[in-house]
Each structure stands twice: as structure tokens, then as C-alpha cells.
Amino acid sequence: MKRIHFLFPAEVYHALRTSPQGLSQTEVNQRLRDFGPNSLEIKKTSYFNKFISQFTHFFAVLLWIAATLSFVGHYFNPEEGMDKLAYAILLVIVINAIFSFIQEYKAEKAIEALKQMLPYRVRVLREGTEQEILAENLVPGDVISLEGGNRVPADARLVEETGLKVNNAALTGEAEPQRRTAEPFHGERILESTNIVFAGTEVVAGSGKAVVFATGLNTEFGKIAQLTETIEKEINPLQREIIKVTRFVAFLATGLGISFFFLGTLIGRSFWENFLFSIGIIVANVPEGLLPTVTLALAMGSKRMAQRRALVKSLTAIETLGRTTVICTDKTGTLTQNDMTVTHIYIPDTTIKVTNILKNDLHPLKLLLTTAALCNNARFEGESLLGDPTEKALLVLTAKSGELESLCAGYKRIFETPFDTERKRMNTIYQASDGCYFAFVKGAIETVLPCCKSLWKSNKSHPLSEDYKKRIEEVNKQFAQKALRVLALAYRELPKDFTSNQADEELIFLGLVGMIDPPRSEVPEAIKKCHKAGIKVFMLTGDNHITAVAIAREIGLAKENPLAIDGKQIDKMNEKELKALLQNREIIFARVNPRHKMLIVSVLQELGEVVALTGDGVNDAPALKKADIGIAMGKSGTDVAKEAADMLLIDDNFATIVAAVEEGRAVFDNLRKFITYIFSSNIPEIVPYILYVLLGIPLPLTIMQILAIDLGTDLLPALALGAEKPEPGIMNKPPRSLKERLLNFPTLVRAYGFLGPMEALAGMAGYFWILKQGSWHWGKVLSFHDPLYQKATTMCLIAIIITQIANGLECRSSRQSVFKLGLFTNRFLLWGIASEIVLALLFVYFPPMQQILNTYGLEKGDWLFLIPFALLLMVAEEMRKLLFVKK
Numbered sequence: 035m036k037r038i039h040f041l042f043p044a045e046v047y048h049a050l051r052t053s054p055q056g057l058s059q060t061e062v063n064q065r066l067r068d069f070g071p072n073s074l075e076i077k078k079t080s081y082f083n084k085f086i087s088q089f090t091h092f093f094a095v096l097l098w099i100a101a102t103l104s105f106v107g108h109y110f111n112p113e114e115g116m117d118k119l120a121y122a123i124l125l126v127i128v129i130n131a132i133f134s135f136i137q138e139y140k141a142e143k144a145i146e147a148l149k150q151m152l153p154y155r156v157r158v159l160r161e162g163t164e165q166e167i168l169a170e171n172l173v174p175g176d177v178i179s180l181e182g183g184n185r186v187p188a189d190a191r192l193v194e195e196t197g198l199k200v201n202n203a204a205l206t207g208e209a210e211p212q213r214r215t216a217e218p219f220h221g222e223r224i225l226e227s228t229n230i231v232f233a234g235t236e237v238v239a240g241s242g243k244a245v246v247f248a249t250g251l252n253t254e255f256g257k258i259a260q261l262t263e264t265i266e267k268e269i270n271p272l273q274r275e276i277i278k279v280t281r282f283v284a285f286l287a288t289g290l291g292i293s294f295f296f297l298g299t300l301i302g303r304s305f306w307e308n309f310l311f312s313i314g315i316i317v318a319n320v321p322e323g324l325l326p327t328v329t330l331a332l333a334m335g336s337k338r339m340a341q342r343r344a345l346v347k348s349l350t351a352i353e354t355l356g357r358t359t360v361i362c363t364d365k366t367g368t369l370t371q372n373d374m375t376v377t378h379i380y381i382p383d384t385t386i387k388v389t390n391i392l393k394n395d396l397h398p399l400k401l402l403l404t405t406a407a408l409c410n411n412a413r414f415e416g417e418s419l420l421g422d423p424t425e426k427a428l429l430v431l432t433a434k435s436g437e438l439e440s441l442c443a444g445y446k447r448i449f450e451t452p453f454d455t456e457r458k459r460m461n462t463i464y465q466a467s468d469g470c471y472f473a474f475v476k477g478a479i480e481t482v483l484p485c486c487k488s489l490w491k492s493n494k495s496h497p498l499s500e501d502y503k504k505r506i507e508e509v510n511k512q513f514a515q516k517a518l519r520v521l522a523l524a525y526r527e528l529p530k531d532f533t534s535n536q537a538d539e540e541l542i543f544l545g546l547v548g549m550i551d552p553p554r555s556e557v558p559e560a561i562k563k564c565h566k567a568g569i570k571v572f573m574l575t576g577d578n579h580i581t582a583v584a585i586a587r588e589i590g591l592a593k594e595n596p597l598a599i600d601g602k603q604i605d606k607m608n609e610k611e612l613k614a615l616l617q618n619r620e621i622i623f624a625r626v627n628p629r630h631k632m633l634i635v636s637v638l639q640e641l642g643e644v645v646a647l648t649g650d651g652v653n654d655a656p657a658l659k660k661a662d663i664g665i666a667m668g669k670s671g672t673d674v675a676k677e678a679a680d681m682l683l684i685d686d687n688f689a690t691i692v693a694a695v696e697e698g699r700a701v702f703d704n705l706r707k708f709i710t711y712i713f714s715s716n717i718p719e720i721v722p723y724i725l726y727v728l729l730g731i732p733l734p735l736t737i738m739q740i741l742a743i744d745l746g747t748d749l750l751p752a753l754a755l756g757a758e759k760p761e762p763g764i765m766n767k768p769p770r771s772l773k774e775r776l777l778n779f780p781t782l783v784r785a786y787g788f789l790g791p792m793e794a795l796a797g798m799a800g801y802f803w804i805l806k807q808g809s810w811h812w813g814k815v816l817s818f819h820d821p822l823y824q825k826a827t828t829m830c831l832i833a834i835i836i837t838q839i840a841n842g843l844e845c846r847s848s849r850q851s852v853f854k855l856g857l858f859t860n861r862f863l864l865w866g867i868a869s870e871i872v873l874a875l876l877f878v879y880f881p882p883m884q885q886i887l888n889t890y891g892l893e894k895g896d897w898l899f900l901i902p903f904a905l906l907l908m909v910a911e912e913m914r915k916l917l918f919v920k921k
Contacts, residue, residue, distance in 0.1 A: 183672025196240030254516030287319035514580030568768030717790025751866035796903035
């Protein structure tokens with residue numbers, strides 16, 4: 035098999051025990067059993083190792099230290115019972131690890147499931163019929179079809195090709211496109227063979243057929259993959275923010291613990307009292323649910339995005355979407371429906387509406403319709419029409435005339451120069467049944483018309499004068515002003531000893547076709563949302579600027595006289611001029627190619643913009659990778675573009691991008707809501723320890739009770755806040771600054787300076803309320819098991835839980851009234867509140883929990899005493915939103 039590249043095409047079929055008609059299904063099944071699926075099983079981090087890693091992150095290490103110190107304290111002073119605290123902290127570590135692992139596992143499985151929504155498919159010939167199958171079902175001997183934009187699915191030997199070029203950068207690192215032929219190659223190294231296409235590489239131009247000879251781990255790409263053990267992931271901006279939050283909490287907790295240890299020593303407290311106090315401060319400050327909540331928030335965001343027809347390939351890309359400041363979007367298929375229909379035809383001196391085509395004499399249109407059909411790769415397969423939307427529209431045009439078969443009869447294609455973004459035209463060469471050769475050309479008028487020496491009129495060729503060129507260009511302008519995409523068609527007869535270059539020389543101009551691609555109905559509203567959200571939208575299209583401006587006006591992207599720049603103008607600009615240009619809010623870029631896209635993205639990023647870019651072609655891949663968020667088309671995008679992108683639009687719709695940005699913003703907001711909620715409860719957990727040290731009162735809240743809040747009642751409501759849907763008005767504010775921190779000053783002030791103190795007030799009021807009822811006086815010592823002390827600490831515990839219920843409702847938005855959002859619109863939070871109530875009742879009345887937490891049963895009046903504090907918190911927060919939040 036190593037010498038497969040030595041063989042002639044006919045010999046390849048024999049060597050691989052197949053035929054030009056492909057394999058039978060029976061043979062395919064047998065070879066699947068023999069060779070296995072065409073997939074790369076790259077070694078991943080095991081679930082066991084992922085689980086173990088949950089015990090070694092920063093928060094876990096902090097808790098390990100606290101547990102160790104507690105064990106040390108118990109060893110030297112067993113009377114304090116610090117072993118119970120140590121075991122409780124270990125339980126916290128284990129529960130948190132399990133919960134984090136489960137969330138990460140679910141998120142990973144969700145991403146895998148979402149990726150299955152857009153499987154990698156290839157065209158294969160089996161039993162003489164072309165089929166589209168999953169790439170993993172390919173076997174050696176399969177005959178596959180390849181064309182520009184495809185990713186090669188397996189190592190294969192070319193047997194037919196038309197202008198086929200590949201990019202082997204993924205395999206060899208050489209980015210320059212390489213020509214491939216079907217002729218034998220007699221070099222020794224298969225990697226240097228000109229007739230082999232390798233799995234994982236990209237077809238950048240042309241088309242061809244190839245016979246698969248290696249699949250899966252037997253491919254050259256698979257052999258390299260087997261050498262790969264682990265891939266280090268780069269830390270993304272969100273992960274950096276989480277690290278900053280964890281470090282802040284760690285330093286705060288440790289600093290407070292050490293400070294109050296020495297403070298207690300100064301005022302005469304015993305070593306073990308101060309030690310216990312320090313451990314309590316550290317435990318109270320650690321937000322145990324932070325890491326699983328981050329994962330859950332991202333996973334829920336990806337799930338909602340999938341429901342809105344956007345598929346993210348990594349969870350962290352969601353948060354980046356929320357920071358997007360500029361969207362650079364294609365026109366065709368994204369802003370428009372990608373459903374081309376030819377509506378107008380121009381032949382010299384005559385404009386025809388296609389609706390009336392059958393009412394006209396078709397004779398003057400014969401050559402134009404023939405060119406439309408033959409310079410074309412679209413095709414009918416049964417009831418289906420397959421191919422590029424523009425080419426399908428041209429084929430339908432010819433079919434409408436009723437002359438498709440007769441016009442194409444007798445022609446055999448022998449050469450093709452595919453359309454590319456630099457030439458902006460396509461050429462095909464055919465041999466007619468009489469032995470003559472013809473070139474048929476279609477493309478942008480500015481690239482086709484200069485190649486024309488004459489025009490076809492009244493069934494004969496006439497010289498093409500400069501005045502006539504101006505008349506043609508004026509018709510082109512009129513078509514474009516109607517938002518029509520315009521193509522010029524031309525042809526020529528070739529000499530028998532022609533060269534391929536002659537297909538672009540001395541052409542005969544046949545006419546223009548104008549086709550409409552209607553804007554998507556939902557796009558104008560999406561454009562308005564972007565403008566409200568402070569997001570700039572730039573159109574980057576290969577169409578001429580007149581058509582682009584007409585569409586832009588129709589969808590509300592541009593006003594009366596928008597700034598329209600074409601690729602040639604960009605080429606003449608220096609970097610300073612381009613930077614100045616990109617400061618504008620409304621720009622339409624016309625006749626741009628992927629090189630221009632790459633340049634625009636790079637300069638925007640230098641200006642500090644967060645750029646989302648759409649692309650569908652193979653040449654768009656570099657710009658998609660360069661953009662902060664590369665967005666590929668799920669329907670019309672090439673395999674290469676999809677591979678390079680961070681997100682796929684399942685419906686190719688611009689409105690879906692805007693919905694994804696909305697979800698990205700919601701993810702960041704939800705993390706901040708969670709942090710506000712968790713940090714708020716730190717204050718009522720810390721204040722009892724401060725008062726215990728400074729005032730000499732019995733400790734109002736035990737460490738076990740703190741853990742009951744942090745790992746019991748707070749956990750589900752906090753996670754529910756991470757799953758909150760985008761709140762109203764989220765797209766009415768500008769994008770978040772790159773400098774804005776997740777844990778910023780307003781968040782800290784709201785949690786530590788406003789909500790937290792109100793909860794602390796409730797806790798201490800409840801605590802002293804019970805002590806007063808029990809006739810406690812200042813200086814009186816209460817034992818740990820004294821019913822009065824147990825009931826007082828229980829009151830403090832329940833006060834925090836009740837006010838946290840109110841806090842959870844208010845943390846759903848830092849700006850909007852909870853009553854405007856709707857009290858019952860987050861069903862996950864309602865379940866979380868229900869769990870808080872159930873756990874609170876268990877803490878107070880269930881004997882085993884009373885034993886663990888040292889709690890005591892409360893009376894009806896005690897509960898009624900605490901409820902006003904929850905209402906007070908809600909009223910105060912609603913007033914803050916009303917009076918101090920800018921609308």
C-alpha cells in the first residue's frame with residue numbers, strides 16, 4: 035500500500051479491491067468490521083483524574099489547611115471538640131468536589147451532544163450512487179468526491195481532478211496551497227506525493243475524486259495523533275477572572291483570620307478560643323459553590339444558545355461573546371436568506387424580467403442560458419437541486435426556459451478554473467459534439483468586462499466599444515440599486531491548440547443576470563438591538579458597493595449616505611488611515627476578499643475592539659481564527675470554516691448572532707449575581723465572630739451552622755442564579771469593558787456594605803431576642819449545651835436563611851425590580867427556595883440535625899419575629915434600584 039502513489043488511476047481501483055462505481059454495502063460492512071470507524075480516539079484526561087483535580091484547586095487547598103489545623107488543635111486540646119469541625123470541613127471538600135465534578139461532566143456531555151447536531155459528512159460513491167454519509171463511516175476502498183472548502187476525511191489517492199489544490203498546513207506546516215493531480219508519482223516519500231490527499235488537510239480550490247486507502251489512526255494524521263498525550267489549554271479571560279476572585283477571597287479570609295487571632299490575644303482570649311475563631315472566619319469566607327456555579331452558568335448558557343440555533347464549540351467562548359463590540363458580517367445567507375432567484379436579464383439593448391421569459395423569443399438568450407448552465411457546478415439529483423445558491427439560481431433560470439437538456443446536450447467539460455475571491459470569476463472549457471472547444475465565463479462585471487473584446491447582439495458578434503461598456507456598466511448600476519446581485523456572462527470559441535489562459539482572453543460579452551436574495555425578516559430588529567447594545571455592525575461582502583448599500587438600507591444597517599469602501603480602496607490605505615476609518619459606526623465593505631477580512635479584524639483588535647466575524651469559505655479560516663469569536667455558517671459553511679470557528683450558526687442567521695451575544699452577557703451577569711448572593715451571607719457569618727471577640731458575648735453562630743448555610747441552604751439558590759435567563763434591558767447597555775472585573779467595587783459594596791449588614795442585623799437581633807426572653811444578662815456565661823444558648827444560635831442561623839431567601843430574589847437583577855422580572859419566572863430558584871425552607875425546618879426540628887448543629891426548636895412567634903427583616907431587605911433593595919440605579 036505504500037506505493038499506491040506509483041499507480042495509474044485505473045490500477046488504483048484494482049489495488050484497493052474496489053471499482054469506479056464504489057463499494058457494495060456488504061463490502062462496506064465487512065471493512066468497517068476489519069478496519070474500524072474512521073475516527074481518532076485521542077487520549078483524554080480520565081474521569082478519575084478530573085475528579086481528583088477537584089481536591090487540589092485553590093479553594094480546596096485552603097479548606098485542607100483549615101481541616102489540618104483543626105486536627106492539630108484537637109490533638110493538643112481534645113476538650114474543644116475540634117475533631118468534629120475537622121471532619122465537617124473534610125465533608126465540605128468532598129461534597130464540593132462531587133458537585134463540581136458532576137457539573138463539569140454534564141457540561142462536557144452537553145457540548146459533545148451539541149456537536150452531534152452538526153456532524154461531519156462526506157460525499158461518497160457506493161454501488162454507483164452518490165451518497166452523503168458520516169465521515170466516521172468511511173472505509174478503505176470508498177470513492178469520495180472533493181471540492182473547494184472540504185476537509186479531507188481520510189488518506190486517499192486521487193483518480194480524477196479539476197484544478198484541485200490542497201493546504202497541507204495541518205500536517206506539514208506548509209501553508210502554501212499545493213497542486214494535486216491524478217498522475218502517478220515516483221518519489222519515495224508518500225508525504226511528498228502529488229496524487230495523495232491526506233486526512234485533516236483542506237481542499238482550497240478545484241474538485242476531484244479519490245479512493246480512500248487509510249482511515250482513522252492508520253492515516254498520517256492519525257499516526258501523529260497517537261504521539262499526542264495531553265494538550266495544555268490556555269487560560270481564558272473568564273478563568274483569569276475566577277482566579278482573581280478566589281485569590282481575593284483567600285487573602286481576605288486568611289487576613290481576617292490572622293488579624294482577629296492577634297486581636298483576641300490582645301484582649302485576653304485564650305489561644306484555643308482565638309484559634310477556633312480564626313478557623314471560623316476562614317470557613318465563613320470561602321464560597322464553596324463558586325466553581326460548580328461557573329460551570330453550570332456556562333453550560334446553561336450553551337444550552338439556551340443551542341435552543342436559539344447557535345452552537346458554541348467551547349463553554350468559555352460564551353462569555354467572550356458577551357464582550358463583543360463589533361460584528362463583522364457577511365451579507366449573503368447571514369443578512370439575507372441565501373435563496374437566490376434571477377429576476378432580471380440584460381442582453382445588449384434589452385432588459386427582460388424573468389417572469390416574462392417564456393413570452394420572449396428565446397433565440398437571443400440561447401448563448402446566455404447555455405453559459406449559465408455550463409459554467410456551473412449545481413446539479414439536479416432526483417427532486418433535489420444541490421450546489422451553491424448562486425449557481426442553483428442560474429440553473430433554475432435555464433430550466434425555466436424549458437431548454438436545459440437541449441442547450442447542454444453534446445458538451446463535455448474538459449477543464450475548469452474555479453471561482454476564487456481574487457479573480458472573482460469562474461471559467462469552464464467544453465468540447466462540443468462537433469469537436470470544437472468553447473470557454474464559458476461568469477463573474478463580477480469588473481473582472482469579466484475587461485476580458486471582453488466584443489459583444490453578442492442580433493445573433494452575431496460586434497466590437498465592444500468604450501461607449502457600450504459604459505452603457506453596460508450603467509445597467510449594472512441600475513440592477514445593483516434594486517439590491518440585485520449582478521453577474522456578467524461571456525464566452526468564446528477556442529482554437530484546437532488552446533491554453534487555459536485563453537479562456538480569459540478576447541471574450542464575447544453575452545449579458546448580465548440580476549438575482550435577488552431577500553433580506554431575512556428578523557434581521558432589521560436584530561440590527562436595532564445591536565445599535566441599542568452599543569455594538570457596531572460592519573457588512574463585509576464580495577458584492578459591489580451599490581448592491582451592498584441597497585441591502586444595508588433595507589435592513590436598517592445604514593442611513594441615507596453610508597460610508598461604503600471597496601477592497602481596492604483598502605489596498606491603498608496605510609494602517610493609520612484604516613484605523614481612522616474603522617472609528618466610524620456605519621461602514622459597508624464591498625468587493626472584499628479574505629485577506630481584507632483578516633486585515634480589518636487585526637486593526638479592530640489593535641483599537642481595543644472585541645470582534646465577532648462571520649465566514650463560510652475555506653479562505654475565511656485565518657480571519658475566523660484571528661477574530662475573538664469566529665462564527666461559521668452551519669448550513670452553507672465549508673468544513674474548513676467550521677473547524678476554524680468558535681461558534682456555528684445552525685440556521686446561518688444574523689439574528690442568531692445577536693441572540694448569542696445576549697446569552698454571553700447573561701452568563702457574566704449571572705456569575706456576578708451568584709457572587710453577590712454568596713458574599714452577602716459572609717457578613718452575617720463573620721459579624722457574630724467579631725462580636726464574640728470584641729464584646730465577650732457567647733458565640734452567636736457556630737462553624738457547623740456556617741457550613742449548614744454555605745453547603746446546605748445557600749447552594750441550590752446560588753446555582754439557580756447561575757441559570758437565570760437574560761434579564762430585560764441587557765441589550766440596552768454598551769458592551770462590558772475589557773478592564774471591568776467580575777468582582778468590581780460596586781458588587782463588593784452591594785454585598786458587603788448593603789445586603790450583608792442587613793442580614794447581620796437580622797441575625798444578631800434574633801440572637802439577642804432569644805437571650806432577652808431567657809433573662810440573659812451581660813457577662814453571664816452559657817455552656818455549649820445550654821438550651822438558651824442553643825435556641826439563640828438557632829435563631830441567628832434561621833435569620834440568615836430567611837433573609838437569604840429575600841436576597842436570592844433580589845439578586846436576580848442589580849437594576850430591575852424583582853416584581854418587574856416576575857417572582858415566579860425562575861423555576862430553578864423557586865426549587866432552591868423550597869429546599870432552603872425544608873432544610874431550615876430539618877435544622878430546627880429534626881433531632882439528628884439538632885445533634886449535629888447544636889440547634890433547638892423555635893416557636894411560632896420566633897419565626898414571625900424574623901420575617902419583617904426579610905421584607906425590610908427587599909424594600910431597601912427595591913428602593914436602591916429605584917433611586918440610585920441609572921435607567
